[in-house]
Amino acid sequence: MGNRGVVGLPLGLFLLASPLAWAADLQVHHPKGPLVQGDLRSLQVTASEPLTRLDARFRELSLPVRPGGKTFTVLLAVDLETPPDTYPLEFEARGKSGRRYRRRVRITVADARFPQQHLTLPKAMVDLDAKTLDRVRREQTVIAGIWKKWLGGPYSWRAFIPPLEESVEVSSEFGLRRILNGQPRRPHSGVDYRTAHGTPVRASNGGLVVYTGEMFFNGNSVILHHGGGLFTIYLHLQGYRVKAGQKIVKGDVLGWVGATGRATGPHLHWGANLRGVRFDPRRLLQLSLP
Ligand SMILES: [Zn+2]
Known part of the structure:
Protein backbone atom coordinates (compact mmCIF):
# COMPACT_ATOMS: atom_id res chain seq x y z
CA MET A 1 0.00 0.00 0.00
CA ASP A 111 -26.61 33.74 0.04
CA ALA A 112 -30.19 32.64 -0.73
CA ARG A 113 -31.50 36.12 0.22
CA PHE A 114 -34.42 34.74 2.19
CA PRO A 115 -37.26 37.19 2.84
CA GLN A 116 -37.70 38.93 6.20
CA GLN A 117 -40.89 39.98 7.87
CA HIS A 118 -41.13 42.46 10.74
CA LEU A 119 -44.12 42.05 13.02
CA THR A 120 -45.21 43.84 16.17
CA LEU A 121 -47.47 41.80 18.42
CA PRO A 122 -48.69 42.22 22.02
CA LYS A 123 -45.96 40.92 24.35
CA ALA A 124 -48.28 38.27 25.81
CA MET A 125 -48.66 36.68 22.36
CA VAL A 126 -44.93 36.40 21.82
CA ASP A 127 -43.61 35.35 25.23
CA LEU A 128 -44.34 31.83 26.42
CA ASP A 129 -45.08 31.04 30.07
CA ALA A 130 -42.60 28.81 31.91
CA LYS A 131 -44.69 25.65 31.58
CA THR A 132 -45.18 26.09 27.81
CA LEU A 133 -41.52 26.94 27.33
CA ASP A 134 -40.64 23.74 29.13
CA ARG A 135 -42.93 21.76 26.83
CA VAL A 136 -41.49 23.38 23.70
CA ARG A 137 -37.93 22.56 24.84
CA ARG A 138 -38.87 18.94 25.52
CA GLU A 139 -40.39 18.65 22.05
CA GLN A 140 -37.29 20.17 20.45
CA THR A 141 -35.14 17.58 22.24
CA VAL A 142 -37.32 14.73 20.94
CA ILE A 143 -37.05 16.01 17.36
CA ALA A 144 -33.28 16.57 17.59
CA GLY A 145 -33.00 12.97 18.83
CA ILE A 146 -34.80 11.69 15.72
CA TRP A 147 -32.18 13.27 13.40
CA LYS A 148 -29.45 11.48 15.35
CA LYS A 149 -31.16 8.11 15.69
CA TRP A 150 -32.09 7.27 12.10
CA LEU A 151 -29.08 7.05 9.83
CA GLY A 152 -29.16 3.73 7.97
CA GLY A 153 -31.12 2.12 5.16
CA PRO A 154 -33.17 0.93 3.45
CA TYR A 155 -32.90 3.82 0.99
CA SER A 156 -36.01 5.20 -0.72
CA TRP A 157 -34.10 7.70 -2.79
CA ARG A 158 -36.27 7.51 -5.85
CA ALA A 159 -38.24 10.35 -7.44
CA PHE A 160 -40.13 12.36 -4.79
CA ILE A 161 -43.64 13.73 -5.24
CA PRO A 162 -45.29 16.84 -3.70
CA PRO A 163 -47.36 16.14 -0.56
CA LEU A 164 -50.50 17.72 -2.03
CA GLU A 165 -52.06 16.46 -5.24
CA GLU A 166 -53.10 19.90 -6.48
CA SER A 167 -50.52 22.65 -6.71
CA VAL A 168 -51.51 25.36 -4.24
CA GLU A 169 -50.28 28.78 -3.23
CA VAL A 170 -47.25 29.05 -0.96
CA SER A 171 -48.40 31.15 2.00
CA SER A 172 -45.07 31.22 3.81
CA GLU A 173 -41.75 30.78 2.03
CA PHE A 174 -38.88 28.54 3.03
CA GLY A 175 -36.22 30.49 4.93
CA LEU A 176 -38.54 33.38 5.85
CA ARG A 177 -37.23 35.07 8.98
CA ARG A 178 -39.82 36.68 11.21
CA ILE A 179 -38.66 39.47 13.45
CA LEU A 180 -41.17 39.72 16.28
CA ASN A 181 -41.01 42.92 18.32
CA GLY A 182 -37.43 43.43 17.13
CA GLN A 183 -36.31 39.89 18.05
CA PRO A 184 -35.27 37.56 15.21
CA ARG A 185 -36.97 34.17 15.43
CA ARG A 186 -35.77 30.86 14.02
CA PRO A 187 -36.04 30.92 10.22
CA HIS A 188 -38.93 29.05 8.61
CA SER A 189 -37.55 25.58 7.89
CA GLY A 190 -40.28 24.42 5.51
CA VAL A 191 -42.84 25.61 2.97
CA ASP A 192 -46.43 26.44 3.95
CA TYR A 193 -49.20 25.61 1.50
CA ARG A 194 -52.53 27.27 2.26
CA THR A 195 -55.40 24.95 1.41
CA ALA A 196 -58.72 23.69 2.77
CA HIS A 197 -59.19 21.75 6.02
CA GLY A 198 -59.33 18.02 5.31
CA THR A 199 -57.24 18.03 2.12
CA PRO A 200 -55.38 14.68 2.00
CA VAL A 201 -51.64 14.86 2.68
CA ARG A 202 -49.60 12.14 1.01
CA ALA A 203 -46.16 10.68 1.56
CA SER A 204 -43.55 12.27 -0.73
CA ASN A 205 -41.76 8.94 -0.94
CA GLY A 206 -41.69 5.50 0.59
CA GLY A 207 -40.23 5.19 4.07
CA LEU A 208 -40.81 4.55 7.73
CA VAL A 209 -42.99 6.61 10.09
CA VAL A 210 -40.57 7.66 12.84
CA TYR A 211 -42.72 10.21 14.66
CA THR A 212 -46.38 11.04 15.13
CA GLY A 213 -47.65 13.33 17.86
CA GLU A 214 -49.08 16.67 18.83
CA MET A 215 -46.61 19.49 19.48
CA PHE A 216 -47.16 23.01 20.80
CA PHE A 217 -46.01 24.93 17.72
CA ASN A 218 -46.30 22.21 15.08
CA GLY A 219 -49.66 20.68 16.08
CA ASN A 220 -50.36 17.18 14.78
CA SER A 221 -47.16 16.07 13.12
CA VAL A 222 -45.83 13.17 11.07
CA ILE A 223 -42.16 12.56 10.23
CA LEU A 224 -41.01 9.97 7.67
CA HIS A 225 -37.52 8.52 7.29
CA HIS A 226 -36.46 7.66 3.74
CA GLY A 227 -33.09 6.12 4.59
CA GLY A 228 -29.64 7.54 5.25
CA GLY A 229 -30.95 10.23 7.61
CA LEU A 230 -33.21 11.83 5.00
CA PHE A 231 -36.60 12.89 6.39
CA THR A 232 -39.79 14.60 5.27
CA ILE A 233 -42.00 16.46 7.77
CA TYR A 234 -45.76 17.19 7.70
CA LEU A 235 -47.15 19.64 10.31
CA HIS A 236 -50.38 21.30 11.55
CA LEU A 237 -52.46 18.30 10.42
CA GLN A 238 -56.13 18.09 11.35
CA GLY A 239 -55.42 14.43 12.07
CA TYR A 240 -53.22 11.57 10.92
CA ARG A 241 -53.88 7.91 10.14
CA VAL A 242 -50.39 6.42 10.51
CA LYS A 243 -48.37 5.36 13.52
CA ALA A 244 -44.68 5.24 14.40
CA GLY A 245 -42.99 2.10 13.08
CA GLN A 246 -45.32 1.80 10.10
CA LYS A 247 -43.88 1.32 6.61
CA ILE A 248 -45.21 3.73 4.02
CA VAL A 249 -45.41 3.58 0.25
CA LYS A 250 -44.96 6.73 -1.86
CA GLY A 251 -48.32 8.50 -2.23
CA ASP A 252 -49.97 6.91 0.85
CA VAL A 253 -52.33 9.31 2.64
CA LEU A 254 -50.72 10.20 5.99
CA GLY A 255 -53.39 12.58 7.28
CA TRP A 256 -55.30 15.75 6.45
CA VAL A 257 -54.58 19.47 6.29
CA GLY A 258 -55.56 21.34 9.45
CA ALA A 259 -54.64 24.30 11.63
CA THR A 260 -53.43 22.54 14.79
CA GLY A 261 -50.60 24.02 16.86
CA ARG A 262 -49.53 27.63 16.24
CA ALA A 263 -51.37 28.32 12.96
CA THR A 264 -53.49 31.23 11.78
CA GLY A 265 -55.44 29.12 9.27
CA PRO A 266 -55.49 25.71 7.61
CA HIS A 267 -52.23 24.97 5.82
CA LEU A 268 -49.67 22.22 5.36
CA HIS A 269 -46.14 22.90 6.55
CA TRP A 270 -43.93 20.60 4.48
CA GLY A 271 -40.34 20.29 5.62
CA ALA A 272 -37.28 18.16 4.97
CA ASN A 273 -34.15 17.34 6.89
CA LEU A 274 -30.89 15.54 6.20
CA ARG A 275 -29.12 14.44 9.42
CA GLY A 276 -30.12 17.66 11.15
CA VAL A 277 -29.57 19.91 8.12
CA ARG A 278 -32.66 21.93 7.18
CA PHE A 279 -33.15 22.30 3.43
CA ASP A 280 -35.95 23.37 1.07
CA PRO A 281 -38.18 20.26 0.60
CA ARG A 282 -38.97 21.32 -3.00
CA ARG A 283 -35.35 20.45 -3.86
CA LEU A 284 -36.35 16.81 -3.41
CA LEU A 285 -38.58 17.13 -6.46
CA GLN A 286 -35.60 18.21 -8.62
CA LEU A 287 -33.15 15.53 -7.47
CA SER A 288 -31.60 13.44 -10.19
CA LEU A 289 -31.15 9.97 -8.78
CA PRO A 290 -29.79 7.07 -10.85
ZN1 LIG B 1 -44.55 26.51 8.27
Whole structure:
Protein backbone atom coordinates (compact mmCIF):
# COMPACT_ATOMS: atom_id res chain seq x y z
CA MET A 1 0.00 0.00 0.00
CA GLY A 2 1.60 3.21 -1.14
CA ASN A 3 -0.24 5.37 1.36
CA ARG A 4 0.74 3.59 4.55
CA GLY A 5 3.07 6.37 5.61
CA VAL A 6 0.31 8.97 5.75
CA VAL A 7 -2.44 7.03 7.52
CA GLY A 8 -3.34 8.95 10.63
CA LEU A 9 -2.38 12.35 9.26
CA PRO A 10 -5.18 14.92 9.26
CA LEU A 11 -6.99 14.71 5.94
CA GLY A 12 -6.26 18.33 5.03
CA LEU A 13 -2.51 17.88 5.46
CA PHE A 14 -2.58 14.69 3.47
CA LEU A 15 -4.44 16.31 0.57
CA LEU A 16 -1.89 19.09 0.33
CA ALA A 17 0.80 16.48 -0.18
CA SER A 18 -1.12 14.10 -2.45
CA PRO A 19 -0.16 13.90 -6.12
CA LEU A 20 -2.88 15.28 -8.41
CA ALA A 21 -2.96 12.20 -10.64
CA TRP A 22 -3.86 10.11 -7.64
CA ALA A 23 -6.72 12.38 -6.56
CA ALA A 24 -8.18 12.27 -10.06
CA ASP A 25 -8.76 8.52 -9.72
CA LEU A 26 -11.94 9.28 -7.78
CA GLN A 27 -14.44 11.01 -10.05
CA VAL A 28 -17.07 13.26 -8.44
CA HIS A 29 -19.93 14.18 -10.74
CA HIS A 30 -21.94 17.10 -9.46
CA PRO A 31 -23.96 19.88 -11.04
CA LYS A 32 -21.91 22.98 -11.82
CA GLY A 33 -22.50 26.38 -10.29
CA PRO A 34 -22.73 27.52 -6.68
CA LEU A 35 -25.18 26.09 -4.20
CA VAL A 36 -27.38 28.33 -2.08
CA GLN A 37 -28.44 28.11 1.56
CA GLY A 38 -31.15 25.46 1.87
CA ASP A 39 -29.97 23.58 -1.23
CA LEU A 40 -29.88 19.82 -1.81
CA ARG A 41 -27.89 17.97 -4.49
CA SER A 42 -27.09 14.39 -5.35
CA LEU A 43 -23.51 13.60 -6.35
CA GLN A 44 -22.28 10.50 -8.12
CA VAL A 45 -18.85 9.17 -7.20
CA THR A 46 -17.00 6.61 -9.32
CA ALA A 47 -13.50 5.13 -9.56
CA SER A 48 -11.74 2.97 -12.12
CA GLU A 49 -12.71 -0.08 -10.06
CA PRO A 50 -15.85 -0.94 -8.02
CA LEU A 51 -15.80 0.68 -4.59
CA THR A 52 -16.48 -1.21 -1.39
CA ARG A 53 -16.71 1.84 0.84
CA LEU A 54 -17.13 5.60 0.54
CA ASP A 55 -17.19 8.30 3.23
CA ALA A 56 -18.10 11.89 2.45
CA ARG A 57 -17.84 14.87 4.82
CA PHE A 58 -19.08 18.43 4.51
CA ARG A 59 -18.94 20.99 7.34
CA GLU A 60 -18.41 18.40 10.12
CA LEU A 61 -21.29 16.27 8.82
CA SER A 62 -20.91 12.74 7.55
CA LEU A 63 -23.08 12.67 4.41
CA PRO A 64 -25.31 9.71 3.57
CA VAL A 65 -23.98 7.43 0.88
CA ARG A 66 -26.03 4.93 -1.11
CA PRO A 67 -23.73 2.15 -2.33
CA GLY A 68 -24.11 0.97 -5.89
CA GLY A 69 -21.22 -1.05 -7.33
CA LYS A 70 -19.19 1.33 -9.49
CA THR A 71 -21.32 4.42 -8.81
CA PHE A 72 -22.06 5.56 -5.28
CA THR A 73 -24.63 8.30 -4.67
CA VAL A 74 -24.05 10.96 -2.03
CA LEU A 75 -26.63 13.49 -0.83
CA LEU A 76 -25.32 16.94 0.00
CA ALA A 77 -27.60 19.37 1.83
CA VAL A 78 -26.75 22.94 2.84
CA ASP A 79 -28.41 24.17 6.01
CA LEU A 80 -30.47 27.32 5.57
CA GLU A 81 -28.24 29.14 8.10
CA THR A 82 -24.87 28.12 6.61
CA PRO A 83 -22.81 31.32 6.20
CA PRO A 84 -22.08 32.01 2.50
CA ASP A 85 -18.48 30.89 1.83
CA THR A 86 -16.42 28.19 0.09
CA TYR A 87 -16.11 24.90 1.98
CA PRO A 88 -14.25 21.64 1.33
CA LEU A 89 -16.23 18.49 0.54
CA GLU A 90 -14.01 15.53 1.38
CA PHE A 91 -14.20 11.94 0.18
CA GLU A 92 -12.41 8.81 1.34
CA ALA A 93 -13.00 5.52 -0.44
CA ARG A 94 -11.74 1.99 -0.65
CA GLY A 95 -11.74 -0.01 -3.88
CA LYS A 96 -12.32 -3.73 -4.38
CA SER A 97 -8.55 -4.20 -4.77
CA GLY A 98 -8.03 -2.70 -1.31
CA ARG A 99 -6.66 0.54 -2.72
CA ARG A 100 -7.60 3.72 -0.86
CA TYR A 101 -8.76 6.92 -2.52
CA ARG A 102 -9.09 10.46 -1.25
CA ARG A 103 -10.48 13.49 -3.00
CA ARG A 104 -11.45 16.99 -2.01
CA VAL A 105 -13.65 19.37 -4.01
CA ARG A 106 -14.62 22.93 -3.15
CA ILE A 107 -18.26 23.84 -2.72
CA THR A 108 -19.34 27.47 -2.82
CA VAL A 109 -22.47 28.38 -0.87
CA ALA A 110 -24.20 31.59 -1.97
CA ASP A 111 -26.61 33.74 0.04
CA ALA A 112 -30.19 32.64 -0.73
CA ARG A 113 -31.50 36.12 0.22
CA PHE A 114 -34.42 34.74 2.19
CA PRO A 115 -37.26 37.19 2.84
CA GLN A 116 -37.70 38.93 6.20
CA GLN A 117 -40.89 39.98 7.87
CA HIS A 118 -41.13 42.46 10.74
CA LEU A 119 -44.12 42.05 13.02
CA THR A 120 -45.21 43.84 16.17
CA LEU A 121 -47.47 41.80 18.42
CA PRO A 122 -48.69 42.22 22.02
CA LYS A 123 -45.96 40.92 24.35
CA ALA A 124 -48.28 38.27 25.81
CA MET A 125 -48.66 36.68 22.36
CA VAL A 126 -44.93 36.40 21.82
CA ASP A 127 -43.61 35.35 25.23
CA LEU A 128 -44.34 31.83 26.42
CA ASP A 129 -45.08 31.04 30.07
CA ALA A 130 -42.60 28.81 31.91
CA LYS A 131 -44.69 25.65 31.58
CA THR A 132 -45.18 26.09 27.81
CA LEU A 133 -41.52 26.94 27.33
CA ASP A 134 -40.64 23.74 29.13
CA ARG A 135 -42.93 21.76 26.83
CA VAL A 136 -41.49 23.38 23.70
CA ARG A 137 -37.93 22.56 24.84
CA ARG A 138 -38.87 18.94 25.52
CA GLU A 139 -40.39 18.65 22.05
CA GLN A 140 -37.29 20.17 20.45
CA THR A 141 -35.14 17.58 22.24
CA VAL A 142 -37.32 14.73 20.94
CA ILE A 143 -37.05 16.01 17.36
CA ALA A 144 -33.28 16.57 17.59
CA GLY A 145 -33.00 12.97 18.83
CA ILE A 146 -34.80 11.69 15.72
CA TRP A 147 -32.18 13.27 13.40
CA LYS A 148 -29.45 11.48 15.35
CA LYS A 149 -31.16 8.11 15.69
CA TRP A 150 -32.09 7.27 12.10
CA LEU A 151 -29.08 7.05 9.83
CA GLY A 152 -29.16 3.73 7.97
CA GLY A 153 -31.12 2.12 5.16
CA PRO A 154 -33.17 0.93 3.45
CA TYR A 155 -32.90 3.82 0.99
CA SER A 156 -36.01 5.20 -0.72
CA TRP A 157 -34.10 7.70 -2.79
CA ARG A 158 -36.27 7.51 -5.85
CA ALA A 159 -38.24 10.35 -7.44
CA PHE A 160 -40.13 12.36 -4.79
CA ILE A 161 -43.64 13.73 -5.24
CA PRO A 162 -45.29 16.84 -3.70
CA PRO A 163 -47.36 16.14 -0.56
CA LEU A 164 -50.50 17.72 -2.03
CA GLU A 165 -52.06 16.46 -5.24
CA GLU A 166 -53.10 19.90 -6.48
CA SER A 167 -50.52 22.65 -6.71
CA VAL A 168 -51.51 25.36 -4.24
CA GLU A 169 -50.28 28.78 -3.23
CA VAL A 170 -47.25 29.05 -0.96
CA SER A 171 -48.40 31.15 2.00
CA SER A 172 -45.07 31.22 3.81
CA GLU A 173 -41.75 30.78 2.03
CA PHE A 174 -38.88 28.54 3.03
CA GLY A 175 -36.22 30.49 4.93
CA LEU A 176 -38.54 33.38 5.85
CA ARG A 177 -37.23 35.07 8.98
CA ARG A 178 -39.82 36.68 11.21
CA ILE A 179 -38.66 39.47 13.45
CA LEU A 180 -41.17 39.72 16.28
CA ASN A 181 -41.01 42.92 18.32
CA GLY A 182 -37.43 43.43 17.13
CA GLN A 183 -36.31 39.89 18.05
CA PRO A 184 -35.27 37.56 15.21
CA ARG A 185 -36.97 34.17 15.43
CA ARG A 186 -35.77 30.86 14.02
CA PRO A 187 -36.04 30.92 10.22
CA HIS A 188 -38.93 29.05 8.61
CA SER A 189 -37.55 25.58 7.89
CA GLY A 190 -40.28 24.42 5.51
CA VAL A 191 -42.84 25.61 2.97
CA ASP A 192 -46.43 26.44 3.95
CA TYR A 193 -49.20 25.61 1.50
CA ARG A 194 -52.53 27.27 2.26
CA THR A 195 -55.40 24.95 1.41
CA ALA A 196 -58.72 23.69 2.77
CA HIS A 197 -59.19 21.75 6.02
CA GLY A 198 -59.33 18.02 5.31
CA THR A 199 -57.24 18.03 2.12
CA PRO A 200 -55.38 14.68 2.00
CA VAL A 201 -51.64 14.86 2.68
CA ARG A 202 -49.60 12.14 1.01
CA ALA A 203 -46.16 10.68 1.56
CA SER A 204 -43.55 12.27 -0.73
CA ASN A 205 -41.76 8.94 -0.94
CA GLY A 206 -41.69 5.50 0.59
CA GLY A 207 -40.23 5.19 4.07
CA LEU A 208 -40.81 4.55 7.73
CA VAL A 209 -42.99 6.61 10.09
CA VAL A 210 -40.57 7.66 12.84
CA TYR A 211 -42.72 10.21 14.66
CA THR A 212 -46.38 11.04 15.13
CA GLY A 213 -47.65 13.33 17.86
CA GLU A 214 -49.08 16.67 18.83
CA MET A 215 -46.61 19.49 19.48
CA PHE A 216 -47.16 23.01 20.80
CA PHE A 217 -46.01 24.93 17.72
CA ASN A 218 -46.30 22.21 15.08
CA GLY A 219 -49.66 20.68 16.08
CA ASN A 220 -50.36 17.18 14.78
CA SER A 221 -47.16 16.07 13.12
CA VAL A 222 -45.83 13.17 11.07
CA ILE A 223 -42.16 12.56 10.23
CA LEU A 224 -41.01 9.97 7.67
CA HIS A 225 -37.52 8.52 7.29
CA HIS A 226 -36.46 7.66 3.74
CA GLY A 227 -33.09 6.12 4.59
CA GLY A 228 -29.64 7.54 5.25
CA GLY A 229 -30.95 10.23 7.61
CA LEU A 230 -33.21 11.83 5.00
CA PHE A 231 -36.60 12.89 6.39
CA THR A 232 -39.79 14.60 5.27
CA ILE A 233 -42.00 16.46 7.77
CA TYR A 234 -45.76 17.19 7.70
CA LEU A 235 -47.15 19.64 10.31
CA HIS A 236 -50.38 21.30 11.55
CA LEU A 237 -52.46 18.30 10.42
CA GLN A 238 -56.13 18.09 11.35
CA GLY A 239 -55.42 14.43 12.07
CA TYR A 240 -53.22 11.57 10.92
CA ARG A 241 -53.88 7.91 10.14
CA VAL A 242 -50.39 6.42 10.51
CA LYS A 243 -48.37 5.36 13.52
CA ALA A 244 -44.68 5.24 14.40
CA GLY A 245 -42.99 2.10 13.08
CA GLN A 246 -45.32 1.80 10.10
CA LYS A 247 -43.88 1.32 6.61
CA ILE A 248 -45.21 3.73 4.02
CA VAL A 249 -45.41 3.58 0.25
CA LYS A 250 -44.96 6.73 -1.86
CA GLY A 251 -48.32 8.50 -2.23
CA ASP A 252 -49.97 6.91 0.85
CA VAL A 253 -52.33 9.31 2.64
CA LEU A 254 -50.72 10.20 5.99
CA GLY A 255 -53.39 12.58 7.28
CA TRP A 256 -55.30 15.75 6.45
CA VAL A 257 -54.58 19.47 6.29
CA GLY A 258 -55.56 21.34 9.45
CA ALA A 259 -54.64 24.30 11.63
CA THR A 260 -53.43 22.54 14.79
CA GLY A 261 -50.60 24.02 16.86
CA ARG A 262 -49.53 27.63 16.24
CA ALA A 263 -51.37 28.32 12.96
CA THR A 264 -53.49 31.23 11.78
CA GLY A 265 -55.44 29.12 9.27
CA PRO A 266 -55.49 25.71 7.61
CA HIS A 267 -52.23 24.97 5.82
CA LEU A 268 -49.67 22.22 5.36
CA HIS A 269 -46.14 22.90 6.55
CA TRP A 270 -43.93 20.60 4.48
CA GLY A 271 -40.34 20.29 5.62
CA ALA A 272 -37.28 18.16 4.97
CA ASN A 273 -34.15 17.34 6.89
CA LEU A 274 -30.89 15.54 6.20
CA ARG A 275 -29.12 14.44 9.42
CA GLY A 276 -30.12 17.66 11.15
CA VAL A 277 -29.57 19.91 8.12
CA ARG A 278 -32.66 21.93 7.18
CA PHE A 279 -33.15 22.30 3.43
CA ASP A 280 -35.95 23.37 1.07
CA PRO A 281 -38.18 20.26 0.60
CA ARG A 282 -38.97 21.32 -3.00
CA ARG A 283 -35.35 20.45 -3.86
CA LEU A 284 -36.35 16.81 -3.41
CA LEU A 285 -38.58 17.13 -6.46
CA GLN A 286 -35.60 18.21 -8.62
CA LEU A 287 -33.15 15.53 -7.47
CA SER A 288 -31.60 13.44 -10.19
CA LEU A 289 -31.15 9.97 -8.78
CA PRO A 290 -29.79 7.07 -10.85
ZN1 LIG B 1 -44.55 26.51 8.27
